[in-house]
Amino acid sequence: MIPALAGSLLIAQLFAMSARADEAVSDATPPWSEQVLGEPIDYDMFAGEPERSLELLIEHGERLFEGKFTAADGAGRPEATQAIVPTKRRRPSAYVFQRMAGLDANSCASCHNVPVSGGAGDFTANVFVSEGFESADFDTIDPQFSNERGTNALQGSGLIEMLAREMTRDLRAQRREALAKARHSGETVTVTLATKGVSFGKLSAKADGTLDVSGLDGIDADLTLRPFGQKGVFASLRQFTVNALNHHHGIQASERFGARWTGTNDFDGDDMPDEVGAGEVSALVAWQASLPAPTRKSDLPEVWQSAAAAGETLFADLGCAACHIPALPLESLIFQDPGPYDNAGTLRPTDVDLPIELDFSQFAWVQALPKDAKGRTLVPLFGDLKRHRIADAARDTLGNELLSQRFVARDVFLTAELWGVGSTAPYGHRGDLTSLHEIIEAHGGEATDARKAYSALDEAERQNMIAFLRSLEIAQ
Structure with a gap:
């Protein structure tokens, strides 16, 4: 059980909203209502x-x-684009739903549902990602207008965000220390940035306080890890959620689209003011963050167990584990919302008196995770929360987009966490690779040597690798 955190008035409101149809309801939303958003x-x-x-x-x-x-919830954005920054359309949309530029979904779970709610999505659930400023009304899948993306699973995302926060904190502390040394010595100080065993290149601090960030690797110049989205462009579940509500549903969160930033409480012009408040976004964040981490299949036949064990050894020996690191250590299990590294337009700690806190140590599935010698929780993500170049001229399947996203190069992607990969076919950022063998063979760029080593295996050894990856599942 998680310790209680709701006041009696809110408890009464929430129970009223979930009351059975045969019970009297005193507020304006009857129990048979088709609306999803009830009392704020x-x-x-x-x-x-x-x-x-x-x-x-x-x-x-x-x-x-x-x-x-x-529509009574505010679904629809006739005068607004799907862009992360509040942006007006050049002309109102003729359609409420439009498969390419959105709206493209009634429900979050309509895309995130494989194998359970909050999970991944099939190719039919692909989304089309465009910054939206210049091509707000595109009605074609032509890649010059958008990047087509598959749906990522959200299981374990609370642990992922907490890891990213700790790693960001560590890297920024290393930057501060380098600046202090440079000021004190009067000379340029160059440091190798690394945290939790992951290297992010080099940074040089000069005596005048300026920084040379040209040596950074796999991270933005502000040293913020952004662990969400296939390109690694969202720092938090909250930012991801606020963006998705507008992009996919046409529902605007007041913390980004409200009067504080846009001068109006109905930015999208659908006559539904202040569609989603901070409390609703926090509820969505809390549910996504608390989704249990993927696990390993526990009921495998002996032949599969043996193959998977051999495959896991090969996974490390071939160099796959250099990026798909089996586990990273997490120091604190307190998840705070809002988080510390969001930008303007997403609720920040300075916008609230106190944050909402979830104590992950109270979850049974977290208690079951292993600890290291320092007592830190080991998060078995099979990832590094870092961006890598994974395509080249010889292997361009994973670098075939025409548009950069948030200044991330076309052939650079965040390392996919492999926990749960056995449950989330199809594969690749476009969801168009049908098997694990295909996605491994598609790796290029920084992953070329590991891919070549896999290709050189005999068929039995390759099947052992697949057996291992197929054993990593999202529990149902």
């Missing part, structure tokens, strides 16, 4: 009281994630 959630009722239960917030987040949004 007061963020402050959940903040700063970690000894009380977050169960209701998480349950409400699940209801929002799986609900089918209606």
Whole structure:
């Protein structure tokens, strides 16, 4: 059980919204309503009281994630684009739903559903990602207008975000130390940036306080890890959620599209003001963050267990584990919302009196994770939260996009976490590779040597690798 965190008034509101149809409901939303968004959630009722239960917030987040949004909820954005920055269309859309430029989904779970709610998506659930500033109304899958992307699974994402926060903190501390040494010595100081066993290149600090960031590798110049999205462009589940609500559903969060930033409480012009508040976004974040981490299949026949064990050894020997690191250590199990590294347009710690906190140590699935010698929780993600160039002229399948995203090069992608990979076919950023063998053979760029080593294996050894990867699953 998670310690309670809801005030009595909010408890009454949430129970009223979930009441059975034969019960009297005093508020304006009857129990048979098709609306997903009911009475607003007061963020402050959940903040700063970690000894009380977050169960209701998480349950409400699940209801929002799986609900089918209606126009009465604010679905639709006739005058706004799908862009992450509030941007007006050149002309109102003639359609509510438009498969390419959006809206493209009624529900979060309509894409994230393989093998369970919050999971990945089949090719039919692909989305088309464009910054939206110049091509807001594209109605073609031509890659000059957008990048087609498959749906990533969200299981274990709370642990991923906490790892990214700790790694960002470590890298920024190393930057501060280098600047201090440069100022003190009067000479340029060059440091190798690394955290949790992952190297992010070099940074040079000069005596005048300026920085040379040309040697950085796999991270932005601000030293913020952004672990969400296939290009690694979202720092938090909150930023990912606010963006997705607008892009896929046409529902604008006040913290980005409200009067503070846009001068109006109905930026998209659908006559539905202040569509989603901080409390609703926090509920969605809490549910996504608390999704259990993927596991390993425990009921395998002996022949599969033997093959998987051999395949895991090969996985390390071939160099795959250099990027797909089996586990990273996590120091703190307290997830705070909002997080410390978001930009303007996403709720930040300075915008609230106290953050909402989820104590992950109370989750049974977290308690089952191994610890290292220092008592840190080992997160078995099979990833490094770093961007890599994974395509070249000889292997361009994973570098075939025409548009960069958030200034990330076309052939550079975040290392895919492989926990759960046995449950999330098809593969690749476009979801158009049908098997694990195909996605391994598609690797180029920095992964060329490991891919060549895999290709040189005999068929039995390759099957052992597949057996290992297929054993990593999202539990149902």
